[in-house]
Amino acid sequence: MSNLSIQALQQRKSHSQLGDPFPGEAEIRDMLAVACTVPDHGRLQPYRFIVIGPNHKRALAQAFRDSIQSAREEAVPDAVLEKVAAKADAAPLQVYLVFSPLRPHRIPEWEQFATASCTGYALTLAAEALGYSAIWKSFAYSDQPAFRAYLGLAEHEQNLGWVNLGSALAEKPERPLSDESSKIELRL
Numbered sequence: 710m711s712n713l714s715i716q717a718l719q720q721r722k723s724h725s726q727l728g729d730p731f732p733g734e735a736e737i738r739d740m741l742a743v744a745c746t747v748p749d750h751g752r753l754q755p756y757r758f759i760v761i762g763p764n765h766k767r768a769l770a771q772a773f774r775d776s777i778q779s780a781r782e783e784a785v786p787d788a789v790l791e792k793v794a795a796k797a798d799a800a801p802l803q804v805y806l807v808f809s810p811l812r813p814h815r816i817p818e819w820e821q822f823a824t825a826s827c828t829g830y831a832l833t834l835a836a837e838a839l840g841y842s843a844i845w846k847s848f849a850y851s852d853q854p855a856f857r858a859y860l861g862l863a864e865h866e867q868n869l870g871w872v873n874l875g876s877a878l879a880e881k882p883e884r885p886l887s888d889e890s891s892k893i894e895l896r897l
Contacts, residue, residue: 721834724842727875731801736839740874741804743835747827753814755821756828759805759860761797761871770797772859776850796848800873804832805860808867825869832872842877846870 732740741758749755761769773793778785797803808825810818829845836843847870850856860868 717837718834721837722842723833723844724877724879725799725844725873726878727800727842727844727873728878729801729876731875732836732839732841736841737802737804737874740832740835740839743838744828744832747824747831749824750820751814751816753811753816753821753824755808755810756825757807757809758828759807761803761805763801766797768859769803770794772856773797773848773850775855775859776848776853779855780850780853796846799846800844800875802874803871804874805871806832806869807860807862808869809863810865812865829869829872836872836874841874844873846873 737760741760744758745754771794773796774790777790777793806825806829808822810821810825812818814821833843833845848856848868851868851870856868862868
């Protein structure tokens with residue numbers, strides 16, 4: 710790997726404000742192909758992806774509203790509902806990461822979960838490689854029946870959040886490389 714590549718990986722940033730242009734279908738497929746290269750004991754591919762584009766944002770916004778409302782006994786204020794619904798418009802594209810374990814299987818479920826989780830990071834790297842920006846997001850109420858129904862999750866599946874994709878609307882300052890020495894133990 711060239712020094713340029715390692716520098717690019719070290720400087721990757723999550724961008725919360727994303728807009729046009731955004732990846733087209735061929736680029737999305739390329740990014741998801743990269744996401745499918747994550748370490749995968751047994752080659753099980755215990756994951757799937759749901760790509761939500763501009764034409765489906767209204768239904769997604771309603772799923773966000775319905776999920777938070779169904780989780781609470783009291784009425785949720787309109788301002789809170791609209792703030793939650795705005796998650797649907799935070800980026801032109803959203804790729805939902807679904808953990809879909811194979812059960813029963815000789816490969817432990819925790820390994821399958823680790824594999825599925827790795828796809829999110831691989832997807833953000835693929836977006837950067839193609840010149841787009843990304844951020845991995847989550848929603849506290851994503852396990853509510855309304856949100857699960859919107860995504861079409863089977864009983865054994867779990868939403869691991871989503872990756873917002875698009876072009877950065879504001880440039881973030883370069884972040885200095887952090888001192889990882891407290892996290893690394895070398896035994897060479």
